[in-house]
Amino acid sequence: MTGRSDAKTISDPDRYRPDHCPQCEAKQSLIGHGFYRRTLVDPVFDGVIRVRRYLCRLCQRTVSLLPEFALPWLRFSLTVISLFLVARLLRGLTLVAAALAASQAAMPYQRGQFWIRRFRKQAPALGVALAPLAAPVTAPDFVARALSMLESIGWIAAHRFLFADLRGHLLGWPPGLAPNGRQATFSPACAVA
Numbered sequence: 001m002t003g004r005s006d007a008k009t010i011s012d013p014d015r016y017r018p019d020h021c022p023q024c025e026a027k028q029s030l031i032g033h034g035f036y037r038r039t040l041v042d043p044v045f046d047g048v049i050r051v052r053r054y055l056c057r058l059c060q061r062t063v064s065l066l067p068e069f070a071l072p073w074l075r076f077s078l079t080v081i082s083l084f085l086v087a088r089l090l091r092g093l094t095l096v097a098a099a100l101a102a103s104q105a106a107m108p109y110q111r112g113q114f115w116i117r118r119f120r121k122q123a124p125a126l127g128v129a130l131a132p133l134a135a136p137v138t139a140p141d142f143v144a145r146a147l148s149m150l151e152s153i154g155w156i157a158a159h160r161f162l163f164a165d166l167r168g169h170l171l172g173w174p175p176g177l178a179p180n181g182r183q184a185t186f187s188p189a190c191a192v193a
């Protein structure tokens with residue numbers, strides 16, 4: 001899968017400036033509005049990234065552009081989380097081995113359990129939401145079904161579809177952002193307000 005930290009993407013944030021406001025749909029309405037910093041942990045990157053923020057001249061709301069492998073509200077990248085979930089829930093590895101598969105050998109097991117708990121809760125909804133993108137899947141349960149679909153669609157493509165089209169999140173939104181996350185948009189990178 002793709003999703004490696006791309007220094008070019010991060011250093012050239014205007015490359016993916018959305019051509020319309022995701023909130024009021026106005027065209028060519030977004031202007032640069034500074035940056036914010038967030039941490040991101042990826043198999044090949046662990047540090048702070050600058051995230052471009054835009055302001056809509058029409059509705060005066062802001063939109064921020066995240067790299068597509070960065071999940072809104074989660075510090076760990078989609079790559080790390082997907083490698084972990086597949087190793088643990090699809091291949092049946094132990095928590096320790098799954099952490100190793102995700103290049104997070106030293107991570108506390110509670111972190112992995114948190115991802116698993118969130119994913120299990122989301123799995124039935126993911127199966128429904130991703131059905132238009134995936135070939136029919138035969139699987140013993142919701143979790144296996146959702147994982148098989150994500151593997152066949154590609155996690156980043158699935159994330160992009162869920163987030164941009166349905167305002168959904170692979171691991172669900174936390175209570176403060178439920179049900180739809182903050183206002184956001186997507187391009188090859190994705191955005192949160």
Ligand SMILES: [Zn+2]
Nearest residue numbers: 021024056059
């Ligand atoms: Zn707007």
